[in-house]
Amino acid sequence: MRMRKKKWVDAFLESEDHYLIRNREELQFKKTNILEIGMGMGDFITQSAKANPDTQFFGFEKVDQCVAHAIKKAADLELDNLRIIMDDASNLEDYFDHQIDKIYLFFSDPWPKKRQAKRRLTYRAFIERYEKILKSDGELIFKSDNRQLFEFTLKEFSHFDFYLEDVSLDLPLAEDSPISAYEMRFRKLGQPIYFAHYKRSKHEFGKQL
Numbered sequence: 001m002r003m004r005k006k007k008w009v010d011a012f013l014e015s016e017d018h019y020l021i022r023n024r025e026e027l028q029f030k031k032t033n034i035l036e037i038g039m040g041m042g043d044f045i046t047q048s049a050k051a052n053p054d055t056q057f058f059g060f061e062k063v064d065q066c067v068a069h070a071i072k073k074a075a076d077l078e079l080d081n082l083r084i085i086m087d088d089a090s091n092l093e094d095y096f097d098h099q100i101d102k103i104y105l106f107f108s109d110p111w112p113k114k115r116q117a118k119r120r121l122t123y124r125a126f127i128e129r130y131e132k133i134l135k136s137d138g139e140l141i142f143k144s145d146n147r148q149l150f151e152f153t154l155k156e157f158s159h160f161d162f163y164l165e166d167v168s169l170d171l172p173l174a175e176d177s178p179i180s181a182y183e184m185r186f187r188k189l190g191q192p193i194y195f196a197h198y199k200r201s202k203h204e205f206g207k208q209l
């Protein structure tokens, strides 16, 4: 997310010591722990944390201005079940080790050029990291407006021990759950939302086809 840096951001983040996690020793977990990677300005994760006070949420984002805005939203909502990490997702294992129940990857940057493939958050090196931070029965939810990134994601995950629990080429809007800023933007434009729900552990087939 490119934006002109605002003057208040550095000073605000330097003095912030409630929401911002600077090393793994500061992390606290609950029974259920959810992580959004590339949370942007935190619209989805702050609303999710508000709606689920018994779940621990973590927002991961590399852009400082996004992080500052997300923290302001968390503080306005007086959330005590959300913590935010400002770092690149290639460093996820510095913070987590098989504690995460669910990862959200929403509208990740598509990096369309072939030579940029390694930067996509569903490139195989990232999936290897997700395996290391998820619990053995953990899940990952992917949403995108970008068909090429969606196809790439399906191919990359097919090399791993993840089961495709659900998939959609045009995900209907779930009225009762929060959506991210990008999802809101693409839905307003009438664009289809590509969706994949992965689970790590094998499960019984329960659904009626």
Ligand SMILES: C[S@@+](CC[C@H](N)C(=O)[O-])C[C@H]1O[C@@H](n2cnc3c(N)ncnc32)[C@H](O)[C@@H]1O
Residues within 6 Å of the ligand: 001, 037, 038, 039, 040, 041, 060, 061, 062, 063, 066, 087, 088, 089, 090, 105, 106, 107, 108, 109, 121, 180, 181, 182, 183
């Ligand atoms: C297109 S925005 C989507 C934001 C939000 N998930 C949404 O759906 O509204 C992608 C976000 O992912 C962040 N991001 C991209 N690559 C990242 C990485 N390697 N580590 C951490 N954050 C990353 C970007 O800085 C940006 O804020």
